[in-house]
Amino acid sequence: MHRRLDYRTVTLREDGRAIRIIDQTRLPQQVVFCDLETQEQIRHAIYTLQVRGAPAIGVTAAYGLALAAGEIDARDRDGFMGQLADKKAYLAAARPTAVNLFWALDEMETFAAGLRYRDPKQMAADMLQRAREVEAQDVRVCRRIGENGLALLQDGWGILTHCNAGQLAAVLYGTALAPVYAGAERGYTFHMYCDETRPLLQGARLTAFEMRAAGIDTTLLCDNMAATAMARGDIQAVLVGADRIAANGDTANKIGTLGVAILAQHYGIPFYVCAPLSTFDPCCESGADITIEQRPGTEISEMWYKQPMAPAGVKLYNPAFDVTPAALITGIVSEYGVARAPYTHSIPALFAARKRQPV
Numbered sequence: 001m002h003r004r005l006d007y008r009t010v011t012l013r014e015d016g017r018a019i020r021i022i023d024q025t026r027l028p029q030q031v032v033f034c035d036l037e038t039q040e041q042i043r044h045a046i047y048t049l050q051v052r053g054a055p056a057i058g059v060t061a062a063y064g065l066a067l068a069a070g071e072i073d074a075r076d077r078d079g080f081m082g083q084l085a086d087k088k089a090y091l092a093a094a095r096p097t098a099v100n101l102f103w104a105l106d107e108m109e110t111f112a113a114g115l116r117y118r119d120p121k122q123m124a125a126d127m128l129q130r131a132r133e134v135e136a137q138d139v140r141v142c143r144r145i146g147e148n149g150l151a152l153l154q155d156g157w158g159i160l161t162h163c164n165a166g167q168l169a170a171v172l173y174g175t176a177l178a179p180v181y182a183g184a185e186r187g188y189t190f191h192m193y194c195d196e197t198r199p200l201l202q203g204a205r206l207t208a209f210e211m212r213a214a215g216i217d218t219t220l221l222c223d224n225m226a227a228t229a230m231a232r233g234d235i236q237a238v239l240v241g242a243d244r245i246a247a248n249g250d251t252a253n254k255i256g257t258l259g260v261a262i263l264a265q266h267y268g269i270p271f272y273v274c275a276p277l278s279t280f281d282p283c284c285e286s287g288a289d290i291t292i293e294q295r296p297g298t299e300i301s302e303m304w305y306k307q308p309m310a311p312a313g314v315k316l317y318n319p320a321f322d323v324t325p326a327a328l329i330t331g332i333v334s335e336y337g338v339a340r341a342p343y344t345h346s347i348p349a350l351f352a353a354r355k356r357q358p359v
């Protein structure tokens with residue numbers, strides 16, 4: 001039976017005074033909702049991955065800046081925009097790699113700059129309305145990604161995914177898992193293979209959880225088992241999300257994605273990246289321009305076990321993302337269709353399509 005989680009990962013609380021998120025650090029044991037009211041709570045929730053995944057971070061940031069704007073006490077437009085810029089910089093420092101964070105903050109600042117100046121409370125209320133639209137747009141966009149991605153898949157396929165790019169990484173559908181949900185709605189049977197995704201186990205804790213809740217056949221495997229699953233012929237396609245896509249198609253996603261892409265090329269398995277246009281960053285010429293977040297080594301050495309998992313004092317290396325070169329990507333599935341190499345031509349075509357008919 002198909003039972004996608006019937007709640008939104010990120011939304012505005014009914015009274016409009018807080019962001020309501022599912023606390024992803026408590027999954028899969030507990031589904032706990034958490035209300036974020038202050039900018040400190042919002043930045044902390046993004047940094048600690050209570051809310052995570054590029055599109056969900058973007059929606060949180062949009063609401064976050066609107067709520068923070070409600071705290072502004074300014075006499076005129078310049079005062080308001082000055083304080084808004086400070087709040088934007090504060091939220092932007094939460095995490096460096098997912099461009100949706102910066103995209104959403106820029107959208108909100110540009111929106112505020114375009115408003116006829118009234119009292120700060122009214123400006124903040126208008127911004128909150130705009131943030132609601134960012135949330136609604138995420139739902140529409142992800143549905144379109146689902147339809148576009150489904151057209152590349154066949155009923156009965158085994159699909160490998162890495163990290164979590166599903167409902168829990170966006171508002172309702174996700175990106176890489178949106179085609180799987182779209183297929184399930186039509187009665188397709190997919191066999192999902194979820195990499196556990198060391199060190200923070202987004203695949204085990206989140207993807208396996210939401211796939212099972214949706215009644216989709218799901219197998220969890222350790223990251224180092226993907227090669228064997230491919231060699232056995234279990235995998236017919238790889239679907240992953242993205243945190244930032246450079247102008248040449250190089251794609252930053254959760255650490256380990258690059259290894260999966262190399263394996264997929266070796267075994268001749270199509271490797272698709274699924275992402276909304278808000279994850280594309282035309283200012284990054286290539287993957288070399290993408291800042292990769294470094295996180296505390298303790299996420300490797302002691303996070304998931306009662307006892308330390310490594311000898312005291314060992315040097316630790318914990319980049320949170322890697323960059324998959326465009327040459328390893330079969331196609332990038334967006335809400336405006338599928339871009340293929342050469343990406344320097346096909347990505348601008350997606351942006352042109354958006355200009356003609358925004359989703």
Ligand SMILES: CSC[C@@H](O)[C@@H](O)C(=O)COP(=O)(O)O
Pocket residue numbers: 049052053054055098162163164165166169170174175176202240241242243253254255320
């Ligand atoms: C649709 S989500 C795409 C990516 O944000 C996702 O694959 C990912 O890498 C998330 O990393 P995380 O560190 O859990 O925020």
